[in-house]
Amino acid sequence: MTQRPQLPIASMVGALDAMPVSVIIADAKVADMPIVYTNPAFEALTGYTSDEVRGRNCRFLQGPDTATEEVTRVRRALQNGQSVQAVLRNYRKDGEAFWNELTLVPLLDANDALVFYMGVSRDATREANLSAELDHYTSHDPLTGLPNRALLEERLEQSVRLSQRYKRELAVVYLDLDGFKPINDHFGHHFGDRLLQKVAKRLQALIRPGDTLARVEGDEFAIVLSDLANATDVVIILERILAQVAEPMNVSGMDVQLSASIGVTLSSDEVEDPMVLIQQADLAMYQAKQRGRNNFQWYSGDLNASVAQFINIRNQLSKAIETDQFSLVYQPKFDLRSGQCTGVEALARWTHPVLGEVSPNEFIPVAEKTGLIVSLSEWVIRRAAEDFKRLVLADPDLPSVSVNISPLHFLREHFVERLAELLTECQLDAQYLDIEVTESVLLKDPETTVRKMLALKELGVHLSLDDFGTGFSSLNYLKRLPIDTLKIDRSFIADLAHNKGDAAIIQGIVSMAHHLNMKVVAEGIETKAQYSFLRRALCDEMQGYYRARPMPLDDVAQFLALHEGLTEPEDDEIRPTLLLVDDEPNVLRSLNRLLRRDGYHVLTAETADEAFELLAQHQVQVIISDQRMRHMNGTELLNHVKSMYPGIVRIVLSGYMDLESVTAAINQGQIYKFLTKPWDDKELRDVVRKAVRLAEVP
Numbered sequence: 001m002t003q004r005p006q007l008p009i010a011s012m013v014g015a016l017d018a019m020p021v022s023v024i025i026a027d028a029k030v031a032d033m034p035i036v037y038t039n040p041a042f043e044a045l046t047g048y049t050s051d052e053v054r055g056r057n058c059r060f061l062q063g064p065d066t067a068t069e070e071v072t073r074v075r076r077a078l079q080n081g082q083s084v085q086a087v088l089r090n091y092r093k094d095g096e097a098f099w100n101e102l103t104l105v106p107l108l109d110a111n112d113a114l115v116f117y118m119g120v121s122r123d124a125t126r127e128a129n130l131s132a133e134l135d136h137y138t139s140h141d142p143l144t145g146l147p148n149r150a151l152l153e154e155r156l157e158q159s160v161r162l163s164q165r166y167k168r169e170l171a172v173v174y175l176d177l178d179g180f181k182p183i184n185d186h187f188g189h190h191f192g193d194r195l196l197q198k199v200a201k202r203l204q205a206l207i208r209p210g211d212t213l214a215r216v217e218g219d220e221f222a223i224v225l226s227d228l229a230n231a232t233d234v235v236i237i238l239e240r241i242l243a244q245v246a247e248p249m250n251v252s253g254m255d256v257q258l259s260a261s262i263g264v265t266l267s268s269d270e271v272e273d274p275m276v277l278i279q280q281a282d283l284a285m286y287q288a289k290q291r292g293r294n295n296f297q298w299y300s301g302d303l304n305a306s307v308a309q310f311i312n313i314r315n316q317l318s319k320a321i322e323t324d325q326f327s328l329v330y331q332p333k334f335d336l337r338s339g340q341c342t343g344v345e346a347l348a349r350w351t352h353p354v355l356g357e358v359s360p361n362e363f364i365p366v367a368e369k370t371g372l373i374v375s376l377s378e379w380v381i382r383r384a385a386e387d388f389k390r391l392v393l394a395d396p397d398l399p400s401v402s403v404n405i406s407p408l409h410f411l412r413e414h415f416v417e418r419l420a421e422l423l424t425e426c427q428l429d430a431q432y433l434d435i436e437v438t439e440s441v442l443l444k445d446p447e448t449t450v451r452k453m454l455a456l457k458e459l460g461v462h463l464s465l466d467d468f469g470t471g472f473s474s475l476n477y478l479k480r481l482p483i484d485t486l487k488i489d490r491s492f493i494a495d496l497a498h499n500k501g502d503a504a505i506i507q508g509i510v511s512m513a514h515h516l517n518m519k520v521v522a523e524g525i526e527t528k529a530q531y532s533f534l535r536r537a538l539c540d541e542m543q544g545y546y547r548a549r550p551m552p553l554d555d556v557a558q559f560l561a562l563h564e565g566l567t568e569p570e571d572d573e574i575r576p577t578l579l580l581v582d583d584e585p586n587v588l589r590s591l592n593r594l595l596r597r598d599g600y601h602v603l604t605a606e607t608a609d610e611a612f613e614l615l616a617q618h619q620v621q622v623i624i625s626d627q628r629m630r631h632m633n634g635t636e637l638l639n640h641v642k643s644m645y646p647g648i649v650r651i652v653l654s655g656y657m658d659l660e661s662v663t664a665a666i667n668q669g670q671i672y673k674f675l676t677k678p679w680d681d682k683e684l685r686d687v688v689r690k691a692v693r694l695a696e697v698p
């Protein structure tokens with residue numbers, strides 16, 4: 001056994017004085033262990049000089065918050081002559097508390113007898129505060145100071161257990177502020193944050209100390225109302241919440257009025273997983289939104305499947321970008337005269353590992369609602385810019401790639417600046433990017449739209465107004481917008497062959513756009529009839545399944561490489577075209593034979609529907625219709641033709657002499673000539689020749 005060196009305290013003092021950590025030595029031979037030495041670092045830590053503390057027991061450093069269990073543990077170690085470590089809440093001379101990370105070691109003499117205790121201290125206040133802050137941070141929302149979702153779930157679990165044990169009612173409330181996002185987007189996040197803090201304060205004032213109010217995310221709050229004597233108490237609280245949220249709030253000198261949509265559910269004995277209650281309240285909240293906002297709805301168990309779908313998508317969407325579940329497809333657009341490809345539109349596709357293909361019509365509105373649309377769109381722009389470089393290799397004349405930008409994103413502060421940054425990052429010249437914004441931006445905020453569009457033009461991007469015709473744009477604003485292209489919404493195209501209103505709207509849009517120096521693209525062209533009608537209506541470009549569907553990148557590259565601008569002239573562009581309408585196939589056959597000989601391009605129809613399809617497809621000069629057919633009346637048909645295609649010369653060829661309708665039709669200018677069956681070949685050919693000449697006069 002090695003001999004322990006005997007260290008008289010006096011010989012150690014020089015070294016201890018120089019130590020950067022606080023050292024204290026107490027005499028262990030005396031019952032109360034008085035202090036016999038402290039070094040200068042002790043004074044720096046506690047504020048006490050050596051003279052002030054010599055002869056006293058260390059307990060003067062303790063205070064009201066010092067944990068008694070820790071002190072007892074230290075005392076026991078000292079009694080047993082053992083080393084001990086502890087972190088004690090101590091107090092400096094000026095009363096300020098600090099965390100003392102203390103190590104006490106016994107000093108023994110040569111005979112192993114305990115003579116002194118040496119205490120080495122370190123100020124651990126910073127770490128302790130940090131860890132407390134961290135605890136708070138992980139369980140609280142930094143903006144409002146309210147519990148976050150994690151703490152809400154913890155408290156809910158406890159509350160459900162207590163309510164089951166004591167047979168009390170418990171309700172979970174889910175609250176979403178109506179119209180908060182536009183305010184946030186419009187006035188900026190700082191303003192939005194202040195507003196959320198005010199709302200949080202008001203809500204907090206309405207609940208009891210045992211309840212939990214949490215900010216779940218964005219403008220969504222949840223409340224656990226526990227220990228309710230009966231369920232009807234909830235109604236009173238909810239009414240108060242609605243009223244309080246609706247009271248104007250003053251933020252930065254501006255009065256803002258909000259409302260809330262609230263969903264509520266009650267805990268029942270059957271609930272095994274308390275988290276289900278949050279989902280139920282959330283579902284009910286969406287129902288409240290659907291029912292017109294500023295109201296509350298109880299969860300009923302059989303909520304609308306579409307609401308459940310909405311929530312499901314919302315929950316999945318946030319992971320989708322990170323896990324690479326999105327892709328892009330491209331749909332080409334074509335010039336209606338040359339047939340050349342005038343660009344491709346990027347359309348987002350989401351393939352979820354379980355849900356499969358989710359339509360953009362489902363996920364885009366959800367992405368808008370949750371704000372995820374911004375990161376999604378930025379991803380789309382980046383990917384489209386990259387893909388465009390590949391597509392110009394396939395078609396060096398490809399003018400641009402179009403991306404859809406949702407109104408919410410478009411109207412966000414700094415949208416234009418951010419786009420400029422993205423273009424620089426992607427090294428894409430602005431002229432190759434076409435931004436498609438729906439007409440609804442004009443409804444939301446026309447002045448900002450005008451300002452942003454001017455800035456975008458300055459940047460050099462191409463601008464298209466999408467879904468045109470659905471948003472009732474103010475024409476006043478339209479003429480101020482630096483728009484390059486109007487895209488006529490698909491809904492006007494679908495029925496244009498039969499609906500005279502749609503046909504007239506299209507003609508009106510084309511003529512107005514051309515006057516404003518804009519091009520017109522018709523969307524959703526599926527049939528030859530629609531295609532031909534739009535060509536004749538002088539529409540500039542088309543997009544639709546009739547020519548090309550949206551395709552993955554490789555396919556569209558191949559398509560562009562092989563595509564040649566075509567458009568053979570149509571028959572009716574070379575020869576005068578006649579349309580014969582009769583429900584008797586034999587009559588149609590003999591008329592066709594007779595008139596073809598005169599060099600006309602002859603079309604035949606047995607029904608009104610067929611006739612309108614053909615009229616949409618072809619430039620018809622003269623229509624000859626039977627008067628009494630099984631499903632229609634000739635003069636009615638011609639009346640309809642007159643309003644849709646006023647330039648077509650109309651002739652009735654009837655087996656009956658219904659004088660009344662004939663004279664009415666002639667008087668109203670609906671028909672040019674009335675001929676009777678059986679017809680005289682020569683007379684008929686004469687009348688048709690004159691009618692064709694009449695139709696050709698502009």
Ligand SMILES: Nc1nc2c(ncn2[C@@H]2O[C@@H]3COP(=O)(O)O[C@H]4[C@@H](O)[C@H](n5cnc6c(=O)[nH]c(N)nc65)O[C@@H]4COP(=O)(O)O[C@H]3[C@H]2O)c(=O)[nH]1
Pocket residue numbers: 331346347348349359360361364377380404405406436466467523524525526543544545546550
């Ligand atoms: N029935 C029919 N449909 C046709 C025809 N030709 C094209 N379509 C479809 O019409 C939609 C045209 O895009 P949109 O009006 O911008 O309408 C888009 C657009 O508003 C939105 N969307 C798609 N991708 C994005 C995106 O990346 N960002 C944003 N913000 N919105 C997007 O979702 C909407 C729907 O997209 P999709 O389902 O891809 O649907 C596309 C396209 O597939 C046709 O001949 N017949």
